[in-house]
Amino acid sequence: MSRRVKRPLAKSRGPGSARPKGARAKAARPKGTRSAGRGVAERFQGERWQGGRPDKPPRVAAPRDSVPVIEPPAKPEPAPLPTKVQTVAVTADEANMRVDRFLEARFPGLSFSHIQRVVRKGELRVNGKRADSKDRLGEGDKVRIPPLKLDTPKVAAGLSEAETKIRDELQKMVLFEDADVMVLNKPAGLAVQGGSGLSRHIDGMLEVMCDAKGQRPRLVHRLDRETAGCLLVAKTRFAATALTGSFRHRSARKIYWALVAGVPKPKQGRISTYLAKEESEEDSIMRIAAHGDEGASHAVTYYAVVETSAQKLAWVSLKPVTGRTHQLRAHMAHIDHAIVGDPKYFNKENWQLPGGLQKRLHLLARRIVIPHPRGGVIDVTAPLPPHMLQSWNLLGLEADRFDPIENAPEE
Known part of the structure; x- marks a missing residue:
């Protein structure tokens, strides 16, 4: 499904895989055109996906796109932090x-x-x-x-043995890296940010990865603790500003893979609801809300069934248009096809997990596509985490199958 063209000066690293890892930079093409190797064209019209998908779509090697020259930024670094109120x-x-x-x-x-x-x-x-x-x-x-200041960064030369191990662990997660941007393959179970009772998280680990100027990598988006896959990190203030703007203006495309209970009907569709947080003494979840409810935010998700297993389970590809907390998990539970292993939203009674499948959240941030701060496009794909790969193998699902939601509309 993914095509990889190495960007100039970019380093791509990853644990034990023969396949190259990284992102491709490509020249912009006119809206509405497509490159070869996509399989069968699919499109949405209104709120229903029109068009079919073959049982065994052909696997065609994608042509390598031309790589644009990345020019220096046209705008300067962001202004210093305010020193007064x-x-x-x-x-x-x-x-x-x-x-x-x-x-x-x-x-x-x-x-x-x-x-x-x-x-x-x-x-x-x-x-x-x-x-x-x-x-x-x-x-x-x-x-x-109030007046703000940057935290004092750690420099590589002064790292302790424990901090060096953290840095090495982070470097093993790298799917793509250049001077401005890094994409990590976040493991399931590792929190992105700290919280109550959490001392180990990506944001804290990034303290040990500073450049020669002491600039600390910064998170520009988040994943749930139990979600694995592509996590985008900015290595400079310039990149952080540009990437945050891309997310705010919905210029980023994110594709998720999930294993859900049952088979959604129709097999391709759009979920549009309002979501609001519901607090309890023990936990909090996102509930389906009405327009105008306090704290309610509009959330839109496109989904498509890629493959099924005995009509009991479905591999679905998900494309969130908005980025609400727990959006995909709440939306799939809302249409009565909760994600397998979800401790918060799996609400199907008397449902037995098939033998051999681990009771862990089966949700992967499979792919992220976003404009590079200095030109071109960052396009990175993450592999299935171990527990999902085990499930795919047990169920006979093919991880390299054509992904029908890749060309879903942006809004």
């Missing part, structure tokens, strides 16, 4: 963003721990009142931002 207004593009996401977007150089500290101490105010990191902002809200 300032008040900023929330724009239309930033409406409905969480407070912590708003700060990350405005100031990519800030670490997660610094943002949480500023908010927890009440130094940040929204419309004159204290705010929580998870509060949503509205267009026109006035946000008081």
Whole structure:
């Protein structure tokens, strides 16, 4: 399904695989055209997918695209962090963003721990009142931002033995890397950011990976703790600003693979709901909400069945248009086809897990495609994690099969 062309000056590393890993940079092509090797053309019309998929689509080698010359950035590095109190207004593009996401977007150089500290101490105010990191902002809200500073980074020469092991562990996760960007193959079970009772997470591990100038890699999006696959990391402030903007303007394409209970009907479709957080003493989940409910956000997901196993399980390809918390998990449970191994949303009674399958979340961030900050395109694919690969092998599913959702619409 994926085609890989090595970008100039890029390093691609990964654990024990004969297949090359990395991203391809390609010249832009006119809207509506497609390159060879995609299989059968599929398209959506309205809210239903029109067109068929052969039982055994041909596997055709994709041609190598021409690689554009990557020019230096046309704009300078972001302005330094504010050294005095300032008040900023929330724009239309930033409406409905969480407070912590708003700060990350405005100031990519800030670490997660610094943002949480500023908010927890009440130094940040929204419309004159204290705010929580998870509060949503509205267009026109006035946000008081205190003086900010970058955390002091660690330099490679001063790493302890334990920190060196962390750096080596991160480097084994790398699917693609160049001077500005890194894509990690996040293992299932490893948290992206810290939280209650969490001391080990990607954001904390990145502290040991600084460049010669002391710039610390920064997260630009997130995956759930139990979700494996492509995690995009910016290595410079310039890249963090550009990539965050691409996510905000929905210029990034993400493809997920999941194993779900039952077979969705129709086999291709669109899920459009509102989601809102539902808190409890023990846990919190995203529930299906009505338009206008407090904290409700619109969420859209395209799905397509790739292959089935005895009509009891289905391998589905998922394309989220929006990026809400637990969106794919909540949406698949909403249509009564919850993701196998999901401890929060699997709600099918008297359903037995087939023998040999592990009771772990079967969700993979399979592919990410996003404009490179300096030109060209980052296009990276992650392999199945061990527990999903075991399930695919036991069920006779072919991981290199044509992925029918690749060309789903963007909105």
